[in-house]
Amino acid sequence: xxxxxxxxxxxxxxLELLAHAKGIAQGESIVAWSFSAEDAQAASQQGADLVYHxxxxxxxxxxxxxxxxxxxxxxxxxxxxxxxKRAKEIAARLAAAFDVxxxxxxxxxxxxxxxxxxxxxxxxxxxxxxxEVTAKPFMAVMAAKMAEPLxxxxxxxxxxxxxxxxxxxxxxxxxxxxxCDICGANVVVCVGRGISKEEDLELARRLAAKLGGxxxxxxxxxxxxxxxxEEAYIGISGQTVKPVLYIGLGVSxxxxxxxxxxxxxxxxAIDKNENAPIIESADYALVGDLYxxxxxxxxxxxx
Amino acid sequence: xPFPAKGVTERMKVIxxxxxxxxxxxxxxxxxxxxxxxxxxxxxxxxxxxxxIECGVQLVEQVGGEVIALTAGTSNAKNSIKDALSRGPxxxxxxxxxxxxxxxxAVTAKVLAGAIRKIGAYDIIxxxxxxxxxxxxxxxxxxxxxxxxxxxSFVNKVEVKNNVLRAERKLENGIExxxxxxxxxxxxLPDINEARIPSLKQILAASKKPVQELTVAxxxxxxxxxxxxxxxLSVLGAVMERKQVRIEGDVSEMVQQVANIIKKxxxx
Amino acid sequence: xxxxxxxxxxxxxxxxREFAQTHVAPxxxxxxxxxxxxxxxxxxxxxLNLLGVPxxxxxxxxxxxxxxxxxxxxxxxxxxxTTSVIVSAHTSLGTWPIYKFGTEEQKxxxxxxxxxxxxxxxxxxxxxxxGTDAAAxxxxxxxxxxxxxxxxxxxxITNGGYANVYIVMAMTDPSxxxxxxxxxxxxxxxxxxSIGEKxxxxxxxxxxxxxxxxxxxxxxxxxxxxxxxxxFKIAMQTLDGGRIGIAAQALGIAQGALDASIKxxxxxxxxxxxxxxxxxxxxxxxxxxxxxxxxxxxxYRAAWNESNGLPYTVEAATAKLFAAETASxxxxxxxxxxxxxxxxxxxxxxxAMRDAKITEIYEGTSxxxxxxxxxxxxx
Numbered sequence: 030x031x032x033x034x035x036x037x038x039x040x041x042x043x044l045e046l047l048a049h050a051k052g053i054a055q056g057e058s059i060v061a062w063s064f065s066a067e068d069a070q071a072a073s074q075q076g077a078d079l080v081y082h083x084x085x086x087x088x089x090x091x092x093x094x095x096x097x098x099x100x101x102x103x104x105x106x107x108x109x110x111x112x113x114k115r116a117k118e119i120a121a122r123l124a125a126a127f128d129v130x131x132x133x134x135x136x137x138x139x140x141x142x143x144x145x146x147x148x149x150x151x152x153x154x155x156x157x158x159x160x161e162v163t164a165k166p167f168m169a170v171m172a173a174k175m176a177e178p179l180x181x182x183x184x185x186x187x188x189x190x191x192x193x194x195x196x197x198x199x200x201x202x203x204x205x206x207x208x209c210d211i212c213g214a215n216v217v218v219c220v221g222r223g224i225s226k227e228e229d230l231e232l233a234r235r236l237a238a239k240l241g242g243x244x245x246x247x248x249x250x251x252x253x254x255x256x257x258x259e260e261a262y263i264g265i266s267g268q269t270v271k272p273v274l275y276i277g278l279g280v281s282x283x284x285x286x287x288x289x290x291x292x293x294x295x296x297x298a299i300d301k302n303e304n305a306p307i308i309e310s311a312d313y314a315l316v317g318d319l320y321x322x323x324x325x326x327x328x329x330x331x332x
Numbered sequence: 333x334p335f336p337a338k339g340v341t342e343r344m345k346v347i348x349x350x351x352x353x354x355x356x357x358x359x360x361x362x363x364x365x366x367x368x369x370x371x372x373x374x375x376x377x378x379x380x381x382x383x384x385i386e387c388g389v390q391l392v393e394q395v396g397g398e399v400i401a402l403t404a405g406t407s408n409a410k411n412s413i414k415d416a417l418s419r420g421p422x423x424x425x426x427x428x429x430x431x432x433x434x435x436x437x438a439v440t441a442k443v444l445a446g447a448i449r450k451i452g453a454y455d456i457i458x459x460x461x462x463x464x465x466x467x468x469x470x471x472x473x474x475x476x477x478x479x480x481x482x483x484x485s486f487v488n489k490v491e492v493k494n495n496v497l498r499a500e501r502k503l504e505n506g507i508e509x510x511x512x513x514x515x516x517x518x519x520x521l522p523d524i525n526e527a528r529i530p531s532l533k534q535i536l537a538a539s540k541k542p543v544q545e546l547t548v549a550x551x552x553x554x555x556x557x558x559x560x561x562x563x564x565l566s567v568l569g570a571v572m573e574r575k576q577v578r579i580e581g582d583v584s585e586m587v588q589q590v591a592n593i594i595k596k597x598x599x600x
Numbered sequence: 601x602x603x604x605x606x607x608x609x610x611x612x613x614x615x616x617r618e619f620a621q622t623h624v625a626p627x628x629x630x631x632x633x634x635x636x637x638x639x640x641x642x643x644x645x646x647x648l649n650l651l652g653v654p655x656x657x658x659x660x661x662x663x664x665x666x667x668x669x670x671x672x673x674x675x676x677x678x679x680x681x682t683t684s685v686i687v688s689a690h691t692s693l694g695t696w697p698i699y700k701f702g703t704e705e706q707k708x709x710x711x712x713x714x715x716x717x718x719x720x721x722x723x724x725x726x727x728x729x730x731g732t733d734a735a736a737x738x739x740x741x742x743x744x745x746x747x748x749x750x751x752x753x754x755x756x757i758t759n760g761g762y763a764n765v766y767i768v769m770a771m772t773d774p775s776x777x778x779x780x781x782x783x784x785x786x787x788x789x790x791x792x793x794s795i796g797e798k799x800x801x802x803x804x805x806x807x808x809x810x811x812x813x814x815x816x817x818x819x820x821x822x823x824x825x826x827x828x829x830x831x832f833k834i835a836m837q838t839l840d841g842g843r844i845g846i847a848a849q850a851l852g853i854a855q856g857a858l859d860a861s862i863k864x865x866x867x868x869x870x871x872x873x874x875x876x877x878x879x880x881x882x883x884x885x886x887x888x889x890x891x892x893x894x895x896x897x898x899x900y901r902a903a904w905n906e907s908n909g910l911p912y913t914v915e916a917a918t919a920k921l922f923a924a925e926t927a928s929x930x931x932x933x934x935x936x937x938x939x940x941x942x943x944x945x946x947x948x949x950x951x952a953m954r955d956a957k958i959t960e961i962y963e964g965t966s967x968x969x970x971x972x973x974x975x976x977x978x979x
Binding site: 088113114115117118120121122124125126128129130131132133146150151152153154155156157158159160161162163164196197198199200201202203204205215216240241242265266273274276284287291294295296297308309310311312313314315316317318321322325326328329330 | 354356359361368436437438441442464465466467468469470473474475476477478482483484485486498501502503504505506507508509510511512513522560561562563564565566567568569570572574575576577578579583584586587588590591593594595597598599
Binding site for chain 2: 607608611612615618619622647648649650653657662663664668
């Protein structure tokens with residue numbers, strides 16, 4: 030029977046991939062590749078027909094040679110991978126081994142019999158391109174948070190798998206001290222260059238606290254001004270956020286930043302420049318002085 | 333021109349790959365048709381590749397050796413050579429074929445692999461983690477798989493000692509430290525270094541450095557190998573479909589309206 | 601006619617542009633506001649070989665041509681009038697006389713240090729009573745055994761107080777008029793030389809402009825530059841090349857102001873639309889652009905003549921005259937386009953306008969340039 034494979038070392042992504050796979054399956058069985066017992070368990074209940082779980086690996090990437098061997102034996106119709114850096118490495122090596130294309134950060138996945146179509150952003154988020162692949166296996170790294178995990182059902186079989194030693198020696202993993210607060214936040218208040226002093230970030234913090242959200246920033250605020258840590262900046266080379274509510278304070282809305290917020294449900298922008306790109310890209314725009322508007326808003330919200 | 337064989341063990345041969353891309357800062361999108369307008373766009377060495385070249389140059393400055401700058405492109409890519417050489421490499425190799433104009437990552441990796449096999453022995457290949465135009469983040473990794481050498485991707489720190497390369501990878505949840513025996517390939521993040529501005533002497537010395545042009549046939553490939561695996565059907569300006577409601581009035585009027593909108597979205 | 605830049609020239613221009621954006625732009629407003637000489641830029645400029653652009657590599661320079669030099673000055677000036685004149689005065693006025701007129705010993709002693717940027721150079725011709733009337737200088741130089749003894753003063757010396765070497769014009773024979781003036785190389789720690797207070801100026805405020813005082817200032821006999829009595833000629837020839845540098849500075853100041861105006865016009869909304877949609881603004885921009893393009897051709901052409909061994913005195917004069925007046929015109933229009941905002945320190949155009957004015961004055965006023973041009977026509 031034909032198969033669709035999904036591969037991710039993080040659980041939330043694995044479940045999203047299973048949902049994507051369900052969306053394009055035309056009779057194929059769905060095989061999940063996981064890297065921990067918990068992930069395997071979750072996958073087995075939320076969309077997979079068979080789950081493999083790699084055991085005894087020092088790092089997920091060490092599975093690659095084994096994965097290539099099995100993929101060549103089983104010839105899945107499609108292989109969908111998560112968008113973590115680890116998964117991107119596994120995916121690119123798999124694609125090279127098969128000499129097939131690999132769509133990176135794809136969305137709007139569609140299937141037309143043997144052909145697959147996917148969109149992705151290029152030129153720093155300026156353009157969207159629709160791409161078609163005909164060769165098998167179809168391979169894609171899927172953009173994150175574009176699918177809801179499937180409902181829990183009965184478990185499917187789970188098998189453990191091992192892999193030979195890799196040619197890369199794992200030395201250590203130094204976990205991040207800082208957490209990414211904005212990553213899963215429901216509400217994101219984002220500060221941009223329109224904020225004149227570091228102390229004024231307090232306005233954003235108060236607003237975020239009142240709304241049960243987190244504070245993020247645009248790249249210059251983190252990289253140039255160092256007013257916030259790297260993990261807080263939203264943009265094409267930073268975090269992508271998908272909150273219910275995004276409020277930009279003094280954010281001009283350069284394309285690289287907009288790419289990071291484009292899937293927000295509601296975008297509110299407060300900026301003094303009427304011609305700032307964010308004004309066109311917002312649901313609600315207030316053109317004015319944020320130093321007057323935000324304190325008044327905090328007052329109105331009873332913060 | 334015959335390439336020098338791999339030298340004495342201390343001296344390293346580093347191949348730094350780069351791509352000649354449209355400068356995305358020059359690109360515009362037609363507001364009505366959403367068509368991409370490239371008429372004013374100039375080309376440049378992709379930002380991430382500047383970091384890759386700088387990484388290679390810093391490595392050979394530390395342990396001795398030389399950097400070979402390698403690119404595959406159309407005849408347009410000839411304009412990149414002096415730029416690349418002004419950044420420190422000792423020589424450049426260009427694989428030139430008009431079919432590179434529609435190459436995807438699979439094709440580019442194959443062509444570069446063919447060129448590297450022709451170049452001969454090397455110690456390290458350095459690539460940017462992605463290109464500033466497509467940002468598919470895969471050519472360097474594919475290259476490692478095709479050449480059957482260890483791959484370390486998303487590196488922001490690297491050092492080499494006694495034929496062992498130690499790298500730090502910046503991942504989502506932390507820094508992973510790994511080691512590999514050479515030869516190996518690394519793809520580098522932009523924060524690995526600050527690419528130095530070429531000095532005028534370096535710019536003027538560039539034209540004296542050796543450049544080799546290869547055809548895809550030289551790299552052991554045919555036109556069929558240059559057929560892309562991913563077909564681009566369309567390119568359009570990205571749009572954000574948003575309500576675009578302008579909230580008007582004086583401060584208190586604006587605040588009242590927006591507070592109501594906020595309250596509808598979140599409980600607070 | 602080939603109006604294109606060579607690949608090397610474009611790469612050199614790109615280096616200068618990146619340097620200007622990375623290292624100069626962040627401090628340009630501050631050094632102007634504080635009248636501060638940007639010492640920290642000197643080693644960075646030297647590292648990229650930007651302090652000896654037109655001098656051969658064997659003399660410590662970059663080995664590039666005069667057009668490349670003009671491109672560098674222009675890129676620096678787009679962002680900072682001060683930085684561009686520091687480099688221009690050092691390169692054209694401080695280094696060139698020794699390179700061109702020095703003995704082998706003098707060249708070997710001074711040019712590598714200057715062209716590499718290890719040392720900064722300056723040029724001292726102007727005196728309180730001798731500006732345009734340069735020959736009316738009263739600083740004297742008298743030979744006393746093994747030394748020349750200088751007495752007098754100079755005024756408005758660019759890079760004063762930071763230069764290691766000053767090219768000083770002094771009178772060696774008052775009875776000979778212009779033929780009684782000689783040139784000297786004066787090192788900064790020559791006994792009897794003192795540097796006066798920096799002028800507080802309308803523009804290019806980070807550039808150090810000082811008087812020099814010579815009180816029985818003693819320098820070695822060997823420091824006579826060129827032949828006795830040839831000082832005035834050396835000064836005039838030096839200023840020809842210097843004029844091209846200042847013309848490039850003016851061009852850059854104008855271009856920077858135009859770029860800022862285009863950006864502002866697209867963003868500033870009045871009556872519901874960006875002001876860039878109004879014909880009045882469009883025509884202002886068109887006029888600014890036209891003059892800048894004309895100035896550019898004059899400046900590049902003068903540099904090209906110099907590089908190719910062709911006479912360039914008149915070309916340098918026309919370039920400087922036109923570019924300087926263009927800079928004043930363009931920066932004035934730029935402030936106008938910016939409206940009230942352009943009058944504040946928050947936008948760079950008020951500084952550009954203050955910087956532009958001096959280009960009509962130093963290294964030969966526009967009146968002097970007109971004398972040179974008409975003098976050539978009516979020979």
